[in-house]
Amino acid sequence: xxxxxxxxVKMRTTTVLTLVAGRRPARGRGLDAELAARxxxxxxxxLRADCLPQAxxxxxxxxxxxxxxxxVLGCRFYGPGRWGAHAWVExxxxxxxxxxxxxxxxxxxxxxxxxxxxxxxxxx
Numbered sequence: 001x002x003x004x005x006x007x008x009v010k011m012r013t014t015t016v017l018t019l020v021a022g023r024r025p026a027r028g029r030g031l032d033a034e035l036a037a038r039x040x041x042x043x044x045x046x047l048r049a050d051c052l053p054q055a056x057x058x059x060x061x062x063x064x065x066x067x068x069x070x071x072v073l074g075c076r077f078y079g080p081g082r083w084g085a086h087a088w089v090e091x092x093x094x095x096x097x098x099x100x101x102x103x104x105x106x107x108x109x110x111x112x113x114x115x116x117x118x119x120x121x122x123x124x
Contacts, residue, residue: 001043004060005053013052017071017116021060024112031065037089037096044098051098055087058096063112067091070111072121074104 007016040058043049049057055071062069069091077083086104088097106121 001040001047001049001053001057004056005047005049008053008056013056013071013073014110014116014118016056017059017110020056021063021069021112021116023115029066031062031067033062033067033091033094033096036061036065041098052087054098055089058089062089062091068112070109071116072106073108073110073118074106074121076102076104 004016004020007019011019037058040054040061043057044054047053059069059071069089072088072090072095073085074087075083075085086099086102088095088099088104090096108118108121110116110118
């Protein structure tokens, strides 16, 4: 988590994902995604990490553990002149979102299968 947070200050998300998760699709036995997500959330509270470092860290854990994750980037309108960006992870048919319950429009998807390159999302 700390590495993701630090690297994202200076590098593009795709570059950081390549460095910490690798470019090859997952080939391990599988990691308990729920446990990994809880661990990342705990670390995020300690490090005061926003959603993007959390998503990158979780994607790296899952990728290295044998699950093929997708990092999803989205946004949401909060009111007059206010909008915000957001990131979460999808893996194994589940969504792991640090802001559970708040809907965001999907703009882009990044996965190891696409070499972490940005692909348009459902709303993009």
